Amino acid sequence: MEHDKTAGLILRARNGDADAFVELMEQNKQSMYKTAKAWLSQEEDVADAISETILDCFEHLDTLREPQYFKTWLVRILINNCSNIRRQNQKSGPAADPGIWDRNDAARVGNSAPEDNRAFLEYLEPLNEEDRRLMILFYVWGFRTREIAKLLHLQETTVKARLQRGREKIKKSFFPLVV
Numbered sequence: 001m002e003h004d005k006t007a008g009l010i011l012r013a014r015n016g017d018a019d020a021f022v023e024l025m026e027q028n029k030q031s032m033y034k035t036a037k038a039w040l041s042q043e044e045d046v047a048d049a050i051s052e053t054i055l056d057c058f059e060h061l062d063t064l065r066e067p068q069y070f071k072t073w074l075v076r077i078l079i080n081n082c083s084n085i086r087r088q089n090q091k092s093g094p095a096a097d098p099g100i101w102d103r104n105d106a107a108r109v110g111n112s113a114p115e116d117n118r119a120f121l122e123y124l125e126p127l128n129e130e131d132r133r134l135m136i137l138f139y140v141w142g143f144r145t146r147e148i149a150k151l152l153h154l155q156e157t158t159v160k161a162r163l164q165r166g167r168e169k170i171k172k173s174f175f176p177l178v179v
Contacts, residue, residue, distance in 0.1 A: 007067035014061055021061070025054055028071070031140045032078055037121065038129075038136045039082035042089075049085055053078045075141055076151060126173040131166040138163055 006027075012020035032053065036046040056077050064073050120140075124132045137148045145163070149156040 006070055010067045010070060021058060028074060034140045035075065035078055035136050036082055038132045040085060045085050049078060049081045052081045071141060072147065123170055123174065126169050127166050131162050134159060134162050135166050
């Protein structure tokens with residue numbers, strides 16, 4: 001059902017229906033935010049990555065071969081845009097590493113994002129950058145480990161091990177008496 005609706009929206013958007021394209025982006029905006037936030041710490045960079053992704057999707061929607069892979073296509077574009085922004089930030093000077101996420105970011109997210117975003121990002125706080133990304137791709141976007149491995153150019157066993165390690169770290173951090 002979900003794939004049929006997405007395929008219909010893609011077809012309508014390809015035929016010039018701007019409302020269909022907006023609906024596609026609205027369906028994915030929370031996931032795009034969480035994904036970009038895992039790659040970038042500055043809110044301005046997150047907004048830039050999402051904006052650039054929306055523009056890229058709009059301009060290149062006709063290159064999407066299989067509508068059922070829209071989500072994968074969108075995430076790949078978003079990840080590429082986040083990586084480009086990180087590279088630009090690293091070239092622009094010795095500013096703090098944009099990949100480091102701290103409690104100040106949690107407060108900023110809490111002011112501009114819904115409560116569930118803040119809670120979700122707080123759960124991911126004890127994880128390193130790579131493990132946060134995997135958790136978002138797995139739990140937010142719903143990608144399988146095989147798909148994540150392909151997206152990030154990793155072995156599937158590496159993805160599975162990092163997900164397990166991340167779950168254990170979250171469990172130890174937030175539920176120390178249960179472990």
